[in-house]
Amino acid sequence: MIRTLLRLTSARVALVLLAIIAVVAVLGPVLAPYDPLKGGAQTLAGPSAKHWLGTDYIGRDVLSRILAGAPLSIVSTLEVAGIALALGTIPGILSVYLGSVFEWLSLRVVDTFIALPFLVFAVAMTALLGNGITQAMIVVGMLLAPVFYRVSRAATMSVARSQYVEAAAIAGASTTWIVRSHVWSKVLPSIAVTLANTLGIGLVVISSLTFLGIGIQPPTPTWGGILASDLGYLAQKPYAPVFPTLLILAAVLACNLLADAIRDAAGETGRALTGAKTARSNRTRRLAASADPSRS
Amino acid sequence: MSAPPSALTAPPAARRGVVAHRIGRAVASTARLLAIFVPVFLLGTFLTYLLGHLSGRSPAYLQLGDAASPQAVAAIEHKWGLDRPFLVQYGDWLGSVLHGDLGTSWYNGLSVAHALGQRAAITLSAAGVALVLGIVFGFLLGALAAHFHTRWPDRAITTFTTVISVLPPFIVGIGLAAVFAVGLQILPAAGYVPIQAGLGPWLSHLILPAIALSFDTAADVARQLRNGLVSAYRGNYVTGAIVRGLGPRRIFFVHVLRNGIAPALAVLGLKFPNLLGGAVIIEAIFGLSGYGVYASQAAVRGDVPAVQGVLVVSVVLVVVFNLLVNIVLNRVTPDADRGV
Numbered sequence: 290m291i292r293t294l295l296r297l298t299s300a301r302v303a304l305v306l307l308a309i310i311a312v313v314a315v316l317g318p319v320l321a322p323y324d325p326l327k328g329g330a331q332t333l334a335g336p337s338a339k340h341w342l343g344t345d346y347i348g349r350d351v352l353s354r355i356l357a358g359a360p361l362s363i364v365s366t367l368e369v370a371g372i373a374l375a376l377g378t379i380p381g382i383l384s385v386y387l388g389s390v391f392e393w394l395s396l397r398v399v400d401t402f403i404a405l406p407f408l409v410f411a412v413a414m415t416a417l418l419g420n421g422i423t424q425a426m427i428v429v430g431m432l433l434a435p436v437f438y439r440v441s442r443a444a445t446m447s448v449a450r451s452q453y454v455e456a457a458a459i460a461g462a463s464t465t466w467i468v469r470s471h472v473w474s475k476v477l478p479s480i481a482v483t484l485a486n487t488l489g490i491g492l493v494v495i496s497s498l499t500f501l502g503i504g505i506q507p508p509t510p511t512w513g514g515i516l517a518s519d520l521g522y523l524a525q526k527p528y529a530p531v532f533p534t535l536l537i538l539a540a541v542l543a544c545n546l547l548a549d550a551i552r553d554a555a556g557e558t559g560r561a562l563t564g565a566k567t568a569r570s571n572r573t574r575r576l577a578a579s580a581d582p583s584r585s
Numbered sequence: 586m587s588a589p590p591s592a593l594t595a596p597p598a599a600r601r602g603v604v605a606h607r608i609g610r611a612v613a614s615t616a617r618l619l620a621i622f623v624p625v626f627l628l629g630t631f632l633t634y635l636l637g638h639l640s641g642r643s644p645a646y647l648q649l650g651d652a653a654s655p656q657a658v659a660a661i662e663h664k665w666g667l668d669r670p671f672l673v674q675y676g677d678w679l680g681s682v683l684h685g686d687l688g689t690s691w692y693n694g695l696s697v698a699h700a701l702g703q704r705a706a707i708t709l710s711a712a713g714v715a716l717v718l719g720i721v722f723g724f725l726l727g728a729l730a731a732h733f734h735t736r737w738p739d740r741a742i743t744t745f746t747t748v749i750s751v752l753p754p755f756i757v758g759i760g761l762a763a764v765f766a767v768g769l770q771i772l773p774a775a776g777y778v779p780i781q782a783g784l785g786p787w788l789s790h791l792i793l794p795a796i797a798l799s800f801d802t803a804a805d806v807a808r809q810l811r812n813g814l815v816s817a818y819r820g821n822y823v824t825g826a827i828v829r830g831l832g833p834r835r836i837f838f839v840h841v842l843r844n845g846i847a848p849a850l851a852v853l854g855l856k857f858p859n860l861l862g863g864a865v866i867i868e869a870i871f872g873l874s875g876y877g878v879y880a881s882q883a884a885v886r887g888d889v890p891a892v893q894g895v896l897v898v899s900v901v902l903v904v905v906f907n908l909l910v911n912i913v914l915n916r917v918t919p920d921a922d923r924g925v
Contacts, residue, residue, distance in 0.1 A: 397624045397625070397628060398628065400621055400624070400625050401624070401625045401628040401629050401632070403855075403858075404622070404625045404629070404858060404900065404903050404904075404907075405629055405858060405896075405899070405900065405903075406858040406859070406861040406862035406899045406903065407858065407859065407862040408862035408863065408865045408866060408877075409861060409862050409865055409876070409877065409880055409895060409896065409899055410862075410896065412865055412877075412880055412881045412884055413633070413636075413880055413884045413892045413895070413896060414636055415884070416881070416884030416885050416887070416892070417636050417637055417884060417887070417889065417892060418636070418639075420884075420885065489751070493753040496753070496755075497753070497755055497866050500755055500866065500869070501865070501866060501869055501881050502885070503881065503884070503885070516755070516756075516759060519759075520759060520762070520870060523759075523762060523763050523766075523767040523774070524767050527763045527767050527768055528763075530756075530759045530760070530763065534756050534759070534760070537753070537756065538751075538752070538756065541751055541753070542751065545751055
């Protein structure tokens with residue numbers, strides 16, 4: 290599947306964008322030309338040779354702040370997605386196998402999380418738990434977990450009813466073995482698609498929270514926090530929000546492109562992962578069909 | 586909308602049967618929805634209450650500061666009934682919530698229900714205008730895309746909806762404020778004017794936040810409606826209607842729209858929590874002091890009853906809105922009449 294994925298232009302674009310963002314996140318604080326917390330005499334200056342992206346309302350270098358804020362924004366997004374993945378996928382697969390009581394209970398919990406207004410709840414829970422970045426990540430991860438639950442449950446149910454799984458069960462295979470060798474490979478592509486989407490959503494949610502000053506308070510630089518301080522000085526510097534916005538949008542776009550590319554590469558059945566020759570030829574045919582716009 | 590021919594031509598007794606059947610259907614589907622939402626409401630409130638309890642926040646620290654003596658803290662906690670067992674507190678709180686009493690704020694001792702009532706107009710106008718914009722533009726774009734299915738307007742609309750659906754509301758909000766309020770200076774950047782002051786000023790303060798909120802809803806409604814209409818046009822009854830010589834407008838409104846609208850309406854019910862949630866951040870951008878700002882301020886202060894009040898009200902709003910969507914779905918779609 291990975292080789293098919295790399296053949297898609299959209300996947301390549303997405304991976305290049307994500308690689309750039311990863312480099313920025315890892316090397317950002319080192320590359321920052323100035324101290325992101327130290328103000329200067331020049332306030333709200335426009336872009337110049339000295340300050341590439343200008344300075345903010347107390348003279349801090351904007352480029353340095355964006356670079357220094359990258360690790361917090363990116364790493365917390367990754368952790369949010371990881372928490373959501375673990376909290377959603379495992380109960381999702383287990384709900385098919387662990388009997389009706391667990392199934393009913395977990396479905397009600399998931400319904401509840403989906404019906405709740407997401408941001409209101411995230412803001413309230415984070416602040417009540419002590420308003421720190423760890424709390425924010427746990428809360429957002431928990432609130433995003435239902436998507437993984439539903440996706441993995443749906444994929445597991447479609448496998449669990451298939452004939453080859455029945456055959457394996459009749460042949461005496463244990464549930465653990467079936468989950469590991471049949472269910473897992475089928476669930477994986479859907480999970481990968483959801484994970485890529487969740488990374489995009491997670492970044493937006495984390496930026497929204499930091500924009501509100503929840504999770505991380507100023508002056509610690511984050512992309513959301515930079516946007517919030519730019520908002521107060523729109524009249525003097527109306528183009529200031531463009532830089533953090535472009536970074537956030539590029540990251541979200543890359544995640545969405547990657548999700549679509551994985552969906553295309555894996556196919557709806559998820560067979561591509563098995564690497565069978567027929568599956569590969571089916572996939573090529575499908576890709577050719579989707580590349581032909583007259584048939585869409 | 587005309588009633589199905591069977592109800593018009595059938596003898597009175599059979600017709601009464603049809604009516605009773607329809608009422609039964611509506612009651613049954615409402616009951617099914619309640620069966621989902623009553624546990625959701627209980628679980629949601631229980632979680633919020635548990636969270637407030639686990640947070641270890643107490644009105645004592647809000648009123649006395651961190652240096653309070655243990656006796657003073659215990660006295661205040663006793664006054665608020667916080668020294669009782671957790672489940673007793675929750676039951677007590679739930680009972681008063683059902684009577685419409687959301688308790689009093691730890692921060693200023695004012696009634697939470699009263700504070701929320703004052704702010705309801707702001708949040709509900711912003712979310713309401715956003716909802717109207719989302720429905721109008723979603724339906725227009727979706728119907729246009731379905732009408733020009735596979736031709737260039739369809740592709741243009743599909744691309745457009747894909748792009749706007751990935752734009753986060755707070756980025757759209759900042760962009761709109763920068764362009765229309767600060768750059769062109771044709772609309773106010775912040776604040777709220779009650780509707781009593783005139784429709785024009787009211788709408789001019791709300792239109793930017795509402796547009797920022799509506800993008801996501803409009804995009805999803807348009808996509809669902811397009812797919813619903815395209816598959817409804819493939820139905821045999823549409824071919825039948827064309828053969829019977831009905832005009833395209835009649836076919837669209839009576840046959841296709843009523844059958845193809847269901848997914849779009851359903852997604853509207855799902856999008857409503859997002860509208861309320863998005864309001865938190867949009868209100869902060871546009872300086873509207875609605876539920877969202879109240880919730881985030883209360884949350885940062887550790888004012889647990891106020892936060893719980895906002896959560897309860899938003900869960901109730903979501904439930905009510907979904908019930909309304911369900912009723913409309915039952916009225917509009919012909920499948921519901923047939924009891925499918």
